[in-house]
Amino acid sequence: MKIINLENLKTNATEYIVADLINKSPDFFTSHSIQEVSKEFNVSPSTMTRVCQKLGFKSFKATQMFVYEKSRMQMDYYKIVDSNGVNQIMHNVRGSALFTINETLNDLDPKLIETIAAKIYKAKRVVVFGLEQQTTSANAFVMNLLRIDIDATRVGSIHTFGQRAVFFDKNDFCVFITRTGWTKEVIESIKWARNKGIPLLILTADEETTRKLIGGEYDWTDMYLIETQTMRNEKLEYPIISSLPGEMIIFDVIFNTIISLNTEFIEKIKKSSAISLNWNFEGHL
Incomplete structure (x- = not known):
């Protein structure tokens, strides 16, 4: 840390x-x-x-x-040691999750978040590309965007991404999630979207590798990258160091920033919550 x-x-x-x-x-x-x-x-x-x-x-x-x-x-919460029973496992999971959330939020640039939120808010269509573990954060973000009537889709392969984004241009927006930065499908899709001039956001736990694989020939205008912070100490022998809490917290910040751009969104979110409560507790909408 x-x-x-x-x-x-x-x-x-x-x-x-x-x-x-x-x-x-x-x-x-x-x-x-x-x-x-x-x-x-x-x-x-x-x-x-x-x-x-x-x-x-x-x-x-x-x-x-x-x-x-x-x-x-750092010593009390972020020190991952060998697992020895459920209590130690709980300590390990708490440590990695707290680290990811705290350090990711500490590194976020508010102006960058405002820029990204405005781009998504104004976009005709949004596609979010997430594989394996990243499907969880991708699905959650897409569901939130749909709640405020933003045309958003989650894709899980380069084929479905291409079929969706082939219609995209500079008025649309793409989001890519790659934990390691080595995911070939995601990297090639990023390059393809960049060549079409589509604005895009990349979430990665390894900024250095991701930038290296994308290559330096691209103009990074309207091309944004945020690094999710994870515990990457080579001495850690811990099986699941997840970037998911960082991804979810970034998407939450972006989504709430988008809501702040339109007061109508706030009222609709309140109404949707009221509809859910009415159905769950009173049996009607």
Whole structure:
């Protein structure tokens, strides 16, 4: 788990190295004075203070408190160890799910979500491509879009994707979900959609691999990528590290952002809930 998010930091090279060292040595950082930490990190105390302020904290001490609390949380909840009974299994599942949800949300760019939500809201048609485990999050997102009368379809093969998206153009939208980034059907479908100029979103747990396989020849205008955060420590011997909670939470954020774009949607969601309650408890619509 990243204690300090290093992406989009407005720091120089030295300051970036200091922030990275905080991530790598949280115990030392939180248990020593600013003079001792500065000496160990080979910078001056004034540079250390400046780094802390650029990270959004008022002081070195405030940064220490944040790093301490988050590193303790990592030890208590995110440490996956060998399974030994149901209690340990519950701990493992809780740890991976909490990590995925918390870190995925922490990494989300609100402006990017607003852009994607607006694109989907204005799209004539939406297709969501998800295979195997990803069919769960894909189906849930499509069902939500249908609730607000957005023409959405979930597909599970390159054949059905092609049959649906062959009619698509820049006024439509495609969503692709790939946990590993290695799924050939999804990668080739992304390339095909990009060549047609169709706006698209990619959800992946491995951004580096996904970008590499897509290739660098594409213009990423109207082509968006969000990484779902999962526990990828090579030392973990745990059979099911799922990206599904991250996918679901991203789709929930996008869906609720779409709803916020039209007050009529909010009223319809309330009415649909009332209809369900009437049927379940009073036997009529």
